[in-house]
Amino acid sequence: MDWTWFHKFGSPPHVYRLARTLTPWFAWPAGILIVTALYGGLLLAPPDYQQGDGFRIVYVHAPSAWLSTMVYAVMASAAAVGLIWRMKVAHAVAASCAGIGASFTAASLVTGMLWGEPMWGTWWVWDPRLVAQLVLLFLFLGYIGLRSAIDDLGRADRASAVLAIVGVVNLPIIRYSVEWWNSIHQTPSVMKMDRPSMPMDMLAPLLMMLLGFTLFFAAVLLVRLRAEVLRRERGAAWVKEVVS
Amino acid sequence: MDGYAAYLWPAYLLTFAVLGWNVLSARRALREARAEARRRIVADREEGA
Numbered sequence: 001m002d003w004t005w006f007h008k009f010g011s012p013p014h015v016y017r018l019a020r021t022l023t024p025w026f027a028w029p030a031g032i033l034i035v036t037a038l039y040g041g042l043l044l045a046p047p048d049y050q051q052g053d054g055f056r057i058v059y060v061h062a063p064s065a066w067l068s069t070m071v072y073a074v075m076a077s078a079a080a081v082g083l084i085w086r087m088k089v090a091h092a093v094a095a096s097c098a099g100i101g102a103s104f105t106a107a108s109l110v111t112g113m114l115w116g117e118p119m120w121g122t123w124w125v126w127d128p129r130l131v132a133q134l135v136l137l138f139l140f141l142g143y144i145g146l147r148s149a150i151d152d153l154g155r156a157d158r159a160s161a162v163l164a165i166v167g168v169v170n171l172p173i174i175r176y177s178v179e180w181w182n183s184i185h186q187t188p189s190v191m192k193m194d195r196p197s198m199p200m201d202m203l204a205p206l207l208m209m210l211l212g213f214t215l216f217f218a219a220v221l222l223v224r225l226r227a228e229v230l231r232r233e234r235g236a237a238w239v240k241e242v243v244s
Numbered sequence: 245m246d247g248y249a250a251y252l253w254p255a256y257l258l259t260f261a262v263l264g265w266n267v268l269s270a271r272r273a274l275r276e277a278r279a280e281a282r283r284r285i286v287a288d289r290e291e292g293a
Contacts, residue, residue, distance in 0.1 A: 034263075052246035060259035100266055107262045111255040118251050216263065223270040230277035234284045243281045 010087045012229045013238040019222040019229075027219035033212030040205030048202075057115040059205055063213035065108035068136060069171055071101035071217060075143070076168045079161035091157035092232060094164060095147060096224035100217060102140035109133055120184055128177035129185040132170055139167040153232065 008014050041059035048055035075097035082090035112130065113123045124130065143160050150156035178187050189197050196203055233239050 047246060052248060054246065054248035054251060056248075056252055057255045060255055064259060064262070099269065103262045103266060107259050110258055114251045114255040114258075118248060216266075220266045220270045223274055227270070227273035227277040230274070230281050234277075234281045235288075239281050240285050243278050244285065 010085075010089055012089055012092075012233045012236070013242075015089050015092075016226055016229050016238075016242065019226045023219050023222045026215045026222065030212050030215035030219055033208050033215065037205045037208035037212055040208065045202045045205055051119060054115070054118050055202075057111055059209050061108060061111040061115055062206060063209045064104045064111060065133070066210055067213050067217055068101060068105035068108050068133070069174055070214065071097050071104065072136060072139070072164075072167065073171060074221075075101060076164040079164040082157060083161040083165070088157070088232065089229065091161065092228040093221070093225055094161065095157075096221055096228050098140055098144045098147070100220055100224070102137060102144065104213075104217075105133065105137040105140055109137065125184055127184050128181045129174065129183050132174040132177050135170050136167075136174060139163070139170060143167075 037059065041056055045056070047053050075094045078090045078093035078097065081087055082094060109130075112133075116125075117123050143163055146163055147156045147160045150159060177183060178185050198206070230239060230243070
């Protein structure tokens with residue numbers, strides 16, 4: 001099998017130029033999808049028969065929660081590639097993911113609290129799903145803290161990669177906690193083997209928002225990745241062509 | 245909003261603030277990295293001269 005395409009991803013100038021080209025192709029569809037989903041979720045979707053208009057928090061809570069675990073999976077995968085194949089660009093991808101993941105994990109926790117108070121009668125319970133999501137936030141913050149605590153870039157890459165890989169054990173716990181244990185949190189409505197348990201006029205804006213957030217992550221990751229690659233390669237000859 | 249406005253709007257406001265922060269911080273990081281690379285090029289040129 002020809003692995004040339006994979007080896008190209010180890011080249012910082014190739015990755016920098018590819019990221020610059022691809023960013024608008026993710027950013028514009030993300031913006032259009034998010035605005036359309038916002039209109040659909042707030043104005044077109046009917047109120048829930050039990051939760052009334054309160055259910056509309058799902059259109060920002062679920063995409064934030066989805067992004068938090070998806071970003072962690074991307075970060076850990078990139079860290080593993082960096083550790084196994086000693087690919088510096090992969091470590092740059094992992095480092096670029098951390099801030100994005102931490103912010104959306106925090107957003108999912110706070111929007112969950114804002115949904116929980118009127119529906120459950122409490123801002124917070126020590127429920128398995130909520131605790132696992134809180135652990136995810138600590139993993140992102142720990143990853144960021146560990147990187148900034150080590151001056152040597154190579155050591156920071158390796159140590160933070162190990163932490164990211166170990167933390168993957170938390171992802172199935174987040175996903176299946178509502179099925180494994182008694183949980184106040186509802187079971188999945190969309191991402192399950194069976195048909196989604198939402199009518200299409202409620203589901204369509206949610207699916208659009210999930211896709212919009214995913215594309216948004218890709219766009220922001222590519223911009224952050226360009227910054228990270230430039231920082232690591234600032235003495236290289238190709239950087240002179242790019243920035244001058 | 246069925247009496248849920250006090251919960252709904254802060255949730256939307258926070259999420260869109262996070263989206264905005266991500267855009268601004270990524271652009272700032274790129275701007276700073278480019279500026280740092282330019283400074284490095286100028287310093288190298290001055291050393292060489």
